[in-house]
Amino acid sequence: MKKAIIIPNNLKEESVSFSKEVEKILTNHGYDVEILMEHDEPTEKVDFAIVLGGDGTLLRACKKLYRLDIPMLGINFGHLGYLTECNPDVALGAIDKIVKGEYTLENRIMLSGEVVRNGESVYSFVALNEASFYRSTLLKAFNAELYINGMLTQTVVGDGLIVATPTGSTSYNLSAGGPVLTPNSKNIVLTPISPKYFPHSSIVASGNDKIEVKIIVDSIVKTGNPALQIDGDNAFELNDGDIIKIEHRGEMARTIKITEQSFYQVLRKKLSKATYDNT
Numbered sequence: 570m571k572k573a574i575i576i577p578n579n580l581k582e583e584s585v586s587f588s589k590e591v592e593k594i595l596t597n598h599g600y601d602v603e604i605l606m607e608h609d610e611p612t613e614k615v616d617f618a619i620v621l622g623g624d625g626t627l628l629r630a631c632k633k634l635y636r637l638d639i640p641m642l643g644i645n646f647g648h649l650g651y652l653t654e655c656n657p658d659v660a661l662g663a664i665d666k667i668v669k670g671e672y673t674l675e676n677r678i679m680l681s682g683e684v685v686r687n688g689e690s691v692y693s694f695v696a697l698n699e700a701s702f703y704r705s706t707l708l709k710a711f712n713a714e715l716y717i718n719g720m721l722t723q724t725v726v727g728d729g730l731i732v733a734t735p736t737g738s739t740s741y742n743l744s745a746g747g748p749v750l751t752p753n754s755k756n757i758v759l760t761p762i763s764p765k766y767f768p769h770s771s772i773v774a775s776g777n778d779k780i781e782v783k784i785i786v787d788s789i790v791k792t793g794n795p796a797l798q799i800d801g802d803n804a805f806e807l808n809d810g811d812i813i814k815i816e817h818r819g820e821m822a823r824t825i826k827i828t829e830q831s832f833y834q835v836l837r838k839k840l841s842k843a844t845y846d847n848t
Contacts, residue, residue, distance in 0.1 A: 570599075570600075570601050571598075571599055571600045571601065571616055572600060572601045572602075572603075572613075572615040572616055573595050573600045573601075573602050573603075573615055573616055573617055573618065573619065574602070574603050574604070574605055574611055574615050574618045574619070574639075575588045575591055575592060575595075575602065575603070575604045575605070575618070575619045575620075575621065576604075576605050576606075576607065576618060576619070576620045576621065576622075576626070576630045577604065577606075577621040577622065577626075578607070578621060578622030578623070578626045578646060578647075579606050579607060581622065581646050583646060583657075584621040584622055584626075584646040587621055587644075587646070587657060587660075588604050588619075588621055589604075590661075591619055591621070591660075591664060592604060594661065594664060595619075595664070595668075598668045600616070603615075607626065607629055607630070610633055611633060611634065611637055611639065613637070614637045614638065614639065615637075615639055617639065617640045617641070617642065617667060617825060618630065618634055618639050618640070618641045618642070619641075619642050619644065619664065620641050620642065620643045620644065620653075621644050621646055622643075622644075622645075622646050622647055623645060623646060623647015623648060623653070624647060624651055624652045624653070624740075625647065625801070625802070626643075626646075626647070627641065627643045627652045627653060628652070628697055628698060628800045628801075628802075629802075631679075631697050631822045632695055632697070634822075635679060635695075635820055635821065635822050635823075638823065639823070640674055640823040640824065640825050641822070641823065641824055641825060642654055642655075642663065642664070642667060642824075642825040642827070643824065644656070644657060644660045644663070645657070651739050651740065652736065652824070654824070654825060654826060654827060654828065655827070655828065663827045666827045667825060667827065671827065672825050672826060672827045673825075673826045674823050674824070674825060674826070675752055675753055675823070675824045675826050676753065676821045676822075676823055677697065677734065677735065677736045677752050677753065677821065677822045677823075677824060678734055678735065678736075678755055678776055678817050678820070678821060679695055679696060679697050679734065679817065679820040679821065679822055680695070680696045680699075680700060680732065680734055680757070680815050680816070680817055680820075681693075681694070681695050681696075681815070681816060681817070681818045681820060682694050682695075682696070682700055682813060682814055682815040682816070683813070683814050684797065684805065684807070684811055684812070684813050685811070685812045685813075685814060686808060686810070686811050686812075687810075692797075692805050694797075694799045694803065694805075695799075695820060696734070696737070696799045696800050697734065697736055697737065697800060697822050698733065698734060698736055698737030698740050698741070698800045698801070699731050699732060699733035699734065699737035699740065699741055699742060699799075699800065700731075700732045700797060700798075700799055700813070700815055701729060701730070701731045701732070701741055701762070701797070701798050702729045702730045702731075702782060702784070702795060702796075702797055702807070702813070703728060703729035703762060703795060703796060703798065704728050704729060704793075704795055705793065705794060705795050705796035705804065705806070706792075706793030706794055706796075707786065707792065707793040707794055707795045708792045708793055709787070709792070710726055710727050710728060710765050711726075711729075711784065711785065711786045711787075711795050712724055712725070712726050712784075712785035712786075713725040713729065713730045713782050713783070713784060713785070714782065714783040714785060715730065715759065715772075715780070715781075715782055716780070716781040716782070716783070717772075717774055717778050717779070717780060717781075718778055718779050719779070719781075722772065723772075725761045725764060725769070726764065726765040726766060727761055727762060727763045727764035727765045727766075727769075728762040728763040728764075729761070729762035729763075729795065730759065730760070730761055730762060730782060731745055731747065731758075731759065731760045731761075731762060732757060732758075732759050732780055732782070732815050733747065733757070733758050733759075733760065734757065734817075735750035735751060735752050735753070735754045735755075735756060735758075736752050736822070737800075738750040738758050739836065740801075741801070742758055742760050742771075745760045745761070745762050745763075746760065746771075747760030747771045748771055748773065749836065750773070751832055752832060754776075755775070755776035755777075755817075756773050756774065756775060756776055757773075757774045757775070757776055757778065757780065757815075757817070758771055758772070758773050758774070759771060759772045759773075759774060759780070776817045777817070778816070779814070779815075779816045780814070780815040780816060781812055781813065781814050781815070782812070782813045782815070783810070783811070783812050783813075784807050784808070784809060784810065784811045784812075784813070785809060785810070786808075786809040794806045794807060794808065795807045797813060
């Protein structure tokens with residue numbers, strides 16, 4: 570039997586309400602449908618997932634769905650919705666196209682990593698957007714030694730460093746002045762945050778490269794700790810000497826594309842909206 574899941578943002582009433590409408594439509598098309606709250610875990614492979622929320626909702630859903638290789642359609646109930654495919658006003662037409670098989674899939678690389686402290690792994694993570702290292706409670710700049718494939722590439726002195734996927738290149742990385750990558754590319758972009766010394770440009774690495782970042786904090790005048798944040802959430806406090814290992818290990822997020830707009834058209838529209846909304 571055909572199966573689908575719906576993941577609404579349970580903090581937004583309009584998202585939860587819309588999930589009932591989507592459920593009814595899919596059921597009428599012969600699908601066995603289950604509505605999952607964000608804290609629920611899918612237990613089996615399904616044909617696709619409909620995610621009703623903003624980028625944050627889709628990011629959290631992705632970390633559950635990629636393990637079962639479930640493609641996602643994001644319907645925007647947030648602000649900009651870089652990761653979502655459409656808005657609610659055209660969502661029913663989009664769902665009709667999915668039912669008819671009139672869609673394509675985009676495979677987006679994810680990053681896996683761990684924090685190694687005194688030779689022991691103390692924290693692990695998976696990211697669709699980025700892993701960012703920032704000052705957090707530390708009241709000064711710190712050093713982040715960047716190693717690519719075991720070789721010291723540069724030492725970033727400043728407020729931190731962003732290690733982003735192509736998907737995440739339009740997020741924090743873009744705000745920090747980093748380049749935009751097409752979502753289906755297989756690269757990793759590394760961008761410093763407020764570097765102390767200029768010029769300090771981004772590095773675009775291969776998706777096969779192994780990234781290591783060693784945190785160095787001046788312990789004599791140390792106040793507070795830097796932190797590691799994954800996809801704008803799940804902050805983990807870092808200590809002097811911590812080594813963060815990051816690489817693409819084959820994990821992929823699969824997103825459903827039903828529009829004919831190119832990535833560049835969508836990017837222009839989203840950036841124009843962000844500019845307009847902030848004027």
